[in-house]
Amino acid sequence: MQDKEDEKCKSRMKRPVKVLLIFLLIAVAVGILFKFIMFPPYDAPAVSGNHKVLIKEYTWVDENRVEAFTDSGENRELTVKFWYPEEDGSYPLVIFSHGAFGVIDSNYSTCMELASNGYVVASIGHTYHAMYVKNVKGKVFLADKEFMQSVFVGNGRYDPELERQFYENSLAWMELRTGDENFVLDTILEKANKGEEDPFCLIDADKIGLMGHSMGGASSVALGRERTDIDAVIDLEGTMLGEYTGFENGIEIYNKEPYPVPVLDVFGARLYDEIKMPEDFEEKHHDWQYVNFYVGEHAADYMAVAFRDTGHLNFTDLPLASPLLAKLMGVGEVDAKSCMENVNAIVLEWFDHYLKGNSKLDIEPEY
Structure with a gap:
């Protein structure tokens, strides 16, 4: 029993x-x-270069800045991912900055394409501006909720008070982003000058390009104006917020000094419709221009390239890595892979011309 x-x-x-x-x-x-x-398996754009690409990540602490998104009193920490050729040599440096809620790998295929063609590429994970950043110890930082809310102020419609709030927010965004890019670039150049381990000893410090998507494109343009060691800039779908110098009568005031660095402005053709303002606005501000086009008219060297049938995220790898998520966030009818192949091709061509001295640019004004 x-x-x-x-x-x-x-x-x-x-x-x-x-x-x-x-x-x-x-x-x-x-x-x-x-x-x-x-995140289904996908066929990534093939690289066109002959260099085998290696990848490394570092997490650095900026001892000169306290983290503004926490009350801990800790210094700001940034994680940086590098793509670079395996072969010894001297290669131009390109710094990439992702957009608001982007990630360090948002333009993975672009970084691979550049590195395979003889570039050292460093992508910054902007802590608390990125959807998430994982440092080299495995700690994950998520996007700050207040920052996420601030990005949607106005939500595309014009209102003088909302526009002023957006302007004030943009000052804070650009201060943080250019601070991040300055710190990362200075750290890289210091290590390069010391001849530290790969990838730093491979860098040609006299040939530097900046590139970014959305807010990252805006801060790259801003940094290109600030520094004297930048040779070329690419802005992927970014409103050039760093060109704002003031706010009067309900609109931003633009920097009147000609932009000093060759800049490639890449955007969706839908922008021509999106920047149209209400009739009463146009009557009051009849000479208003979208800031990017104003910069283009007064820049020493500017090229605009429009992509048809694209959404904001078609200038990143997200539509390839997560078609469903990208569709929820905004893409066009264009084939995602062919779009990124074209984006990567013109990015390479622009930097090859200005950082490597290739004689001819064969970039179309529209794709």
Whole structure:
């Protein structure tokens, strides 16, 4: 009798374990299915260069800045990812800055394309501006909620008060972003001058390009004006917020000094419709121009390239890595892969011309 009671007891004890295992298996299956749906395998754009590409990541602390997004009093920390040729040599340096809620790998294919063609590329994970950043110790930092809310102020419609608020927000964004880029660039150049390990000893410090998407494009343009060691800039779908110098009568005032560095302005053709203002605005500000086009008219060297049937995220790899997520956030009807192949090709051509001295630019005004 005792043996039968023991067997019944063991059987009852096994049931919760079996149920738990079933739930765990279901959870794992759902997780795998979710990952497959959100991030399915995809055919990435092929690189055109002959260099084998190596990748490294570093996390650096800026001892001169306190982290403004926390109350801990800690200094600001940034993680930087490098793509660079395996072969010894001297290569131009390109710094990449992602957009608001972007990630360090947002333009992975672009970085691979450049590195395969003989560039050292450094992508910055802007802590608390990125959707997430994982440092080299595995700690994850998520985007700051207040920052996320501030980006949507106005939401594309014109209102003088909202426009002023957006202007004030943009000053803070550009201060943080250019501070990040300055710190990373200065750190890289210091290590390059010391001849430290790859990739730093491979860098030609006399040939530097800046590139970014959206807010990262804006800060790259801003830094190109600030520094004297920048040779070329590429802005992918970024309103040039750093060119604002004031705010009067409901609109931003633009920097009247000609932009000093060759700048490639890449955007979706839909922009021509999006920048149209209400009739009463146009009557009051009849000479108003979109800031990027104003910069272009007064720049020493400027080229605009419009992509048809694109959305904001078509200038990143997200539509390839997660078509469903990208569709929810904004893409066009263009084929995502061919679009990024064209973007990567003109990015390479622009930098090859200004950083490597290739004699001819063959970039079309529209794709």
